[in-house]
Every structure is written in C-alpha cells, then in structure tokens.
Amino acid sequence: MLVINGTFVADGMRGVLINVYAPCSHVEKKGLWDTIRLVLDQYREACICVAGDFNAIRSPDERVGRGESGDIRDMVIFDDFITQCNLVDMPLSRRAFTWYRPDGTCKSKLDRILVNSEWLSRWPNQALKGLKCTLSDHCPIYLEGSHKDWGPRPFRFVNAWVKHPHFKEFFESKWSSYHVVGWATFRLKEKLKLL
Numbered sequence: 001m002l003v004i005n006g007t008f009v010a011d012g013m014r015g016v017l018i019n020v021y022a023p024c025s026h027v028e029k030k031g032l033w034d035t036i037r038l039v040l041d042q043y044r045e046a047c048i049c050v051a052g053d054f055n056a057i058r059s060p061d062e063r064v065g066r067g068e069s070g071d072i073r074d075m076v077i078f079d080d081f082i083t084q085c086n087l088v089d090m091p092l093s094r095r096a097f098t099w100y101r102p103d104g105t106c107k108s109k110l111d112r113i114l115v116n117s118e119w120l121s122r123w124p125n126q127a128l129k130g131l132k133c134t135l136s137d138h139c140p141i142y143l144e145g146s147h148k149d150w151g152p153r154p155f156r157f158v159n160a161w162v163k164h165p166h167f168k169e170f171f172e173s174k175w176s177s178y179h180v181v182g183w184a185t186f187r188l189k190e191k192l193k194l195l
Contacts, residue, residue, distance in 0.1 A: 020052035065106035090128035
C-alpha cells in the first residue's frame with residue numbers, strides 16, 4: 001500500500017490517494033482493509049481515492065469461470081470495508097472484468113477505484129474506464145473527468161528545427177504541397193495547421 005497525501009493550494013482542501021496491491025490470502029487481505037481503515041480515520045474531511053488491485057470481488061457476478069463464484073465471507077468482509085469507510089465503488093464502463101486468466105477460463109473484477117463523497121463533490125462528472133488488456137493479465141483502469149474545451153490547439157514551433165540541415169527543403173516541399181483556397185491570411189492559417 002502506498003499513501004500520498006497533500007493539500008490543494010487553491011482552497012486548502014486535503015487530498016489522499018492510496019494505491020493498493022492486495023495479497024491473495026484472506027487473512028492478509030482483512031489485515032490490509034483494517035490498515036486502510038486506520039489510515040482513512042486520519043483524513044475524515046479529505047478528498048479520498050483508494051485505487052488498485054484489491055484481489056477481491058464484492059459479489060458473485062464479478063467473477064466468471066473458476067468453478068466457484070468465490071468465498072462469500074470474503075465478499076462480505078470486502079463489501080463491509082467499503083461501506084464502513086463510506087467509500088463509493090466507481091462503476092466501471094467499457095468492460096465488466098479487469099483480470100483475465102491467460103487461458104481464458106476465468107475472469108474477475110479485481111481492480112477498482114473507490115472514492116468518498118468529498119471526492120465526488122469536487123469532481124462530480126468522473127467516469128471509471130477500462131482499457132484493453134495488452135501486456136498484463138490485468139486491464140488498465142483510469143478515471144476520466146469531464147472534458148474541458150480549452151479552445152483551438154496553439155501552433156507549436158521548436159527553434160532547433162531550423163538548425164537541422166534538411167529543414168529548409170523539407171519545409172518548402174511540404175508548404176508547396178498544400179493547396180488551400182481562400183484569402184491570404186486564411187491560407188496561411190490552414191497551411192500552418194497542416195504542418
């Protein structure tokens with residue numbers, strides 16, 4: 001478990017991020033839940049986000065394949081931990097499971113992000129997204145906030161480019177290959193966007 005805490009400069013609100021990699025042992029998991037509960041007790045008024053691989057499911061429908069749906073006692077203990085800490089299990093979109101056995105015989109929702117009401121008040125329009133599994137048997141997950149329109153992207157230029165020995169030829173060939181119709185300033189703007 002990794003705990004990062006700090007204060008938001010703008011308003012002095014405290015924030016806590018806890019990264020979890022839970023053990024598989026039932027006893028060790030319960031110990032981890034108790035430890036996290038103690039840490040969270042120190043940050044009652046903070047924005048809290050607890051994220052990672054919990055190696056636990058909350059209900060039988062979060063596991064498919066394994067012959068058994070999981071230890072009900074384990075599920076109850078994990079669910080009680082979330083409830084007692086006043087955390088919200090962010091609903092996962094784009095996929096139902098975050099872990100897949102390599103042979104495809106089992107899949108579970110082991111990775112999640114839990115937040116408190118202060119977090120949700122500060123960032124109300126977040127969605128938990130799951131990406132495709134590629135290098136790992138776990139799928140990456142991330143919180144996506146509401147999209148902010150910052151306007152058009154500014155034109156960027158790196159001065160070091162002009163020092164490249166083939167820059168002038170490259171620039172001239174690209175510039176002349178763009179055929180834009182319109183008044184001069186419009187053509188300039190459109191060609192700069194195409195570069």
